[in-house]
Structures are given as structure tokens and as C-alpha cells.
Amino acid sequence: MLDCKATRAADVTHPCAHCAFYGGSVWQPVAGDALPVLTRGFSRKELEAGQVLFKQGEDNRGVFCVSSGLVALRSHHVDGASTLMRLAYPGEIIGYRSFLGKQPHQTEARALLPSRICTVTHRVAAGVVAQNAGAMERLAQRCIREIDRSHQRIISTATCSNKERLAELLRRLMVLHGRRNREMITMRLPLSRMDLADLIGVQPETMSRLIRRLEKDGVFGIAGRDVEMPLSALSA
Amino acid sequence: MLDCKATRAADVTHPCAHCAFYGGSVWQPVAGDALPVLTRGFSRKELEAGQVLFKQGEDNRGVFCVSSGLVALRSHHVDGASTLMRLAYPGEIIGYRSFLGKQPHQTEARALLPSRICTVTHRVAAGVVAQNAGAMERLAQRCIREIDRSHQRIISTATCSNKERLAELLRRLMVLHGRRNREMITMRLPLSRMDLADLIGVQPETMSRLIRRLEKDGVFGIAGRDVEMPLSALSA
DNA sequence: CGGCGCTTTGACGATCCTCAAGCATCGTGG
DNA sequence: CCACGATGCTTGAGGATCGTCAAAGCGCCG
Numbered sequence: 001m002l003d004c005k006a007t008r009a010a011d012v013t014h015p016c017a018h019c020a021f022y023g024g025s026v027w028q029p030v031a032g033d034a035l036p037v038l039t040r041g042f043s044r045k046e047l048e049a050g051q052v053l054f055k056q057g058e059d060n061r062g063v064f065c066v067s068s069g070l071v072a073l074r075s076h077h078v079d080g081a082s083t084l085m086r087l088a089y090p091g092e093i094i095g096y097r098s099f100l101g102k103q104p105h106q107t108e109a110r111a112l113l114p115s116r117i118c119t120v121t122h123r124v125a126a127g128v129v130a131q132n133a134g135a136m137e138r139l140a141q142r143c144i145r146e147i148d149r150s151h152q153r154i155i156s157t158a159t160c161s162n163k164e165r166l167a168e169l170l171r172r173l174m175v176l177h178g179r180r181n182r183e184m185i186t187m188r189l190p191l192s193r194m195d196l197a198d199l200i201g202v203q204p205e206t207m208s209r210l211i212r213r214l215e216k217d218g219v220f221g222i223a224g225r226d227v228e229m230p231l232s233a234l235s236a
Numbered sequence: 237m238l239d240c241k242a243t244r245a246a247d248v249t250h251p252c253a254h255c256a257f258y259g260g261s262v263w264q265p266v267a268g269d270a271l272p273v274l275t276r277g278f279s280r281k282e283l284e285a286g287q288v289l290f291k292q293g294e295d296n297r298g299v300f301c302v303s304s305g306l307v308a309l310r311s312h313h314v315d316g317a318s319t320l321m322r323l324a325y326p327g328e329i330i331g332y333r334s335f336l337g338k339q340p341h342q343t344e345a346r347a348l349l350p351s352r353i354c355t356v357t358h359r360v361a362a363g364v365v366a367q368n369a370g371a372m373e374r375l376a377q378r379c380i381r382e383i384d385r386s387h388q389r390i391i392s393t394a395t396c397s398n399k400e401r402l403a404e405l406l407r408r409l410m411v412l413h414g415r416r417n418r419e420m421i422t423m424r425l426p427l428s429r430m431d432l433a434d435l436i437g438v439q440p441e442t443m444s445r446l447i448r449r450l451e452k453d454g455v456f457g458i459a460g461r462d463v464e465m466p467l468s469a470l471s472a
Numbered sequence: 473c474g475g476c477g478c479t480t481t482g483a484c485g486a487t488c489c490t491c492a493a494g495c496a497t498c499g500t501g502g
Numbered sequence: 503c504c505a506c507g508a509t510g511c512t513t514g515a516g517g518a519t520c521g522t523c524a525a526a527g528c529g530c531c532g
Contacts, residue, residue, distance in 0.1 A: 143379035150386035158437035201394035
């Protein structure tokens with residue numbers, strides 16, 4: 001019986017095996033007998049732009065990994081306003097905070113672009129993490145990254161002007177979404193003006209004026225969701 | 237030999253056993269053979285107010301726990317400015333971010349009050365965490381708490397005015413440091429005006445004006461580092 | 473066409489940053 | 503004992519930025 005089990009485990013390929021982010025996957029350390037368990041708790045799903053993966057206040061249903069696309073994590077406040085806490089790109093996991101903290105989701109996850117999401121159910125993820133120190137270690141590393149991101153954001157909020165932070169945000173988005181021509185990069189913004197405002201932490205009217213001021217500075221060309229920028233401004 | 241080892245382990249009391257925070261300690265799950273190892277890597281030290289525990293950019297020397305007092309974690313920026321990232325109170329651990337992230341300290345830790353600090357050396361902490369899933373789990377919980385704190389701060393920065401955030405900060409400090417009379421609470425601020433400014437994220441001049449405005453609102457009485465407030469304002 | 477959501481623009485007051493100056497406290501050295 | 507400088511805190515003035523309220527433009531879809 002034990003032999004049979006071991007044989008079955010060896011036959012099962014890792015569910016992340018064909019993913020571009022397999023090497024860095026939180027579940028990569030899972031092997032042996034735990035592998036079929038992981039596979040049974042594993043599923044993929046496609047999200048259209050605008051579709052919600054989980055809502056704020058919901059109980060945790062698992063640990064999610066963005067396989068492709070882009071997901072926004074947003075915190076809704078009592079007064080109806082909201083703050084965009086994070087953009088989750090392919091290879092990044094989401095929902096792990098409420099998973100590890102054993103608490104309801106503190107943010108809403110919504111796809112900004114058509115996205116593929118891989119899910120490990122709460123039950124299976126809990127079992128794997130309890131048995132597999134490697135997976136736990138990698139989860140902790142993701143926590144550290146989130147702390148680093150948050151601290152960087154706190155610092156830049158306290159240090160830089162809103163205009164500077166918006167310019168920096170556009171540069172980062174340009175690296176991730178831009179297409180390079182000869183001397184220019186162009187992109188289609190994955191975010192609405194209101195999303196940008198919620199990400200920088202200003203009112204929509206101020207965001208509109210910030211964009212106009214950035215254009216006047218001559219570095220960015222912005223029309224609707226289309227943005228362009230000289231290549232030389234990438235590193236600045 | 238094995239028996240001898242087991243007997244020795246059973247004889248060794250947990251280094252945190254007499255600490256008020258033993259039950260929640262990151263090292264509480266350590267037992268058996270690992271206990272004497274932990275004890276050998278364990279040390280206590282006293283810090284005077286203003287003394288530095290570790291500097292920004294230094295290599296990690298261990299995981300620290302605030303046993304008593306108060307420690308400020310500060311991030312220094314290239315332009316000479318700095319941001320107060322966190323106040324660490326008794327029972328909280330510090331230095332775990334660079335420990336888990338295997339990177340130099342990103343903040344400076346400085347005692348704001350005379351403090352007792354317990355240290356587990358880097359080598360021993362790494363050994364314990366690799367062997368003891370319970371300790372790793374508790375470390376991850378501390379990471380989650382830090383993420384929660386950071387997100388709360390990001391949200392309140394984006395949502396509330398500096399005056400509101402300062403009032404909220406003073407209320408929290410009052411709960412932790414205040415002495416209650418009949419209808420008033422009084423405290424001696426553990427922070428300088430510049431520390432307050434670095435914590436709220438404004439210039440020292442603005443902090444001075446914010447304090448004056450709070451006084452004019454009639455809730456707080458502030459003279460130097462002495463602050464008073466009616467008991468009724470605690471929950472507001 | 474009309475309504476709706478998103479975005480922009482204008483006007484005004486509130487808040488903040490910067491530069492500059494003034495004030496208090498404290499420790500040191502003459 | 504006092505002059506002195508260092509440090510921390512406060513105050514003032516002026517310009518820049520932001521929030522708020524209101525209104526208008528614009529694209530989209532029923």
C-alpha cells in the first residue's frame with residue numbers, strides 16, 4: 001500500500017511545473033506524498049477585466065497566485081472612499097495575508113486586465129504549510145516582500161511630492177506595460193484616473209491636475225489612457 | 237549519551253520562562269534538545285534612552301525582543317531626513333525583517349526610554365527556525381501584524397488629515413503611557429517634536445503648528461512633553 | 473435622444489513647505 | 503560667574519499644493 005502511494009506520488013507532476021514562475025513558486029517545495037494532495041486542491045480560473053476574485057470581509061477560501069494579467073488589491077473605507085493597496089503581477093500571490101492571519105480578507109481583489117488565477121484551497125494550503133517547512137519559509141519571504149513594499153510606500157509618501165510619486169509610478173508602469181519604439185515608449189494605462197488617484201492617495205480632481213502638470217513638464221505625453229515618454233526618461 | 241542529552245534538555249528552563257510575554261513569545265515553541273541551544277544563543281542587555289541597538293545598513297546579528305521600555309525604528313534617507321517607521325513596545329520583536337530577508341537592516345533601532353532587550357543570535361535563531369515549525373509560524377504571524385500595521389498607516393495617511401492623525405497618535409500614546417486622575421489623563425511624551433514630525437510625516441515647523449491647533453480645539457493640553465486630555469476623549 | 477459614469481476645469485479656502493528669525497534650555501570653557 | 507555655542511522648539515511670511523464644491527465636457531449605451 002505504501003509503495004502504491006509512493007508510486008502514485010511520483011507519477012503526479014507538480015501543478016505549477018509548466019508555469020513560468022515555477023522556480024519561485026511558494027508551492028515548489030511540495031513533493032512526494034503531498035503532491036497529489038496539492039494537485040487535488042489546485043485549480044485555475046480565468047478572470048475578465050473588472051471581475052472580482054474576493055471581496056473585502058469575506059472568509060479566506062485559499063491562496064491565489066496571479067499566473068497572467070493584473071490584479072488590484074483595494075481597501076474600501078467606511079465613508080465610501082477606497083485606497084489601492086497593491087498591484088499584483090504574474091508570479092505574485094494574493095490572499096495569503098488573510099490565510100496566514102486566519103482573518104477575513106481586508107482587501108478586495110479585482111482584475112484590472114484579463115487574468116489567469118491559480119488557486120490552492122484553504123484546506124489544502126493549510127495542510128501543506130503545516131507539513132512543509134519549505135513552503136512556509138517561502139510564504140514568509142512573500143510577507144517580507146510585502147513589508148518592504150509597504151515601507152517603501154510609507155517612506156515615499158512622507159518624502160516625495162504627489163507629482164514626483166505619480167511620475168515614478170508611471171515610469172514603473174511603463175517598464176511593465178510599455179512598448180518601445182525608437183526613442184519613445186508608449187503604453188495603454190491599465191488604471192483609470194480614479195484608480196491612479198486611489199493609488200497615489202489624492203482626489204480625482206487633483207489627479208487630473210497632476211497629470212496636466214506632468215505634461216507641462218514635457219516628459220510625459222498623456223491622452224486618455226495612452227501614455228508616452230522618451231526612452232531617456234526611464235531611468236531618471 | 238542520548239539519555240544524558242535529553243536529561244540536560246529537560247533541566248534547562250526556557251530563557252523566556254519568566255518573561256511576562258512568554259506565552260506569546262516567538263521562541264515559546266522551542267523545547268527539548270533545542271532548548272539548551274536556544275539558551276546559549278540568548279542574552280539580555282539594558283539600553284539607556286537614546287542608545288542604538290542596531291544601525292541602518294548593518295548586517296543582522298540576531299532577532300531582538302523588547303522586554304521593557306520603548307524602541308523606535310527609523311529609516312534614514314539619502315537627503316538626511318528620516319522617517320519613524322514604528323514604535324516597538326514590550327513583547328514585540330525587532331530585527332526579524334532583515335533576519336528573514338537575509339539582508340542588512342533597513343532601519344535604525346534606538347531606545348526612546350530605558351529598555352531591556354533580549355537577543356537571540358543570528359546563528360541560533362536560524363537554526364531554531366529551520367528546525368522548529370512552530371517558531372517559524374509565530375515569526376510569520378509577526379510579519380502579518382507588521383503588514384497590518386503598515387497597511388493601516390498607508391490608509392490613514394491617504395484618508396485622514398495630519399491633524400486627525402496626530403490626535404489619534406496622541407490618544408494611542410495616552411493609553412500606553414498615561415496616568416489617570418479623576419477626569420484627566422496625563423503623560424510625559426516619549427517623543428521629541430522632531431520624532432513626532434517624522435512619525436506623522438510633516439516638517440518640524442508644521443508639527444509645532446499642528447500641536448497649537450490641537451490645543452485650540454480644546455481637547456489636548458500640551459506643554460513641552462507634558463500632555464493632558466479629558467478621560468472622555470480617549471475613545472473618540 | 474437622454475441619462476449615466478468618468479474626466480476635466482474653475483474658484484476658493486485650508487493646509488503644508490520653505491526660508492528666516494527669534495526664543496528657551498543646557499552644558500562648556502574662560 | 504558669565505559668555506558662548508549647540509540644540510530643540512516656536513513664530514512669521516510667502517508661495518505651492520491640495521480638498522471641496524460646482525459645473526461642464528465627453529463617451530457610451532439603453
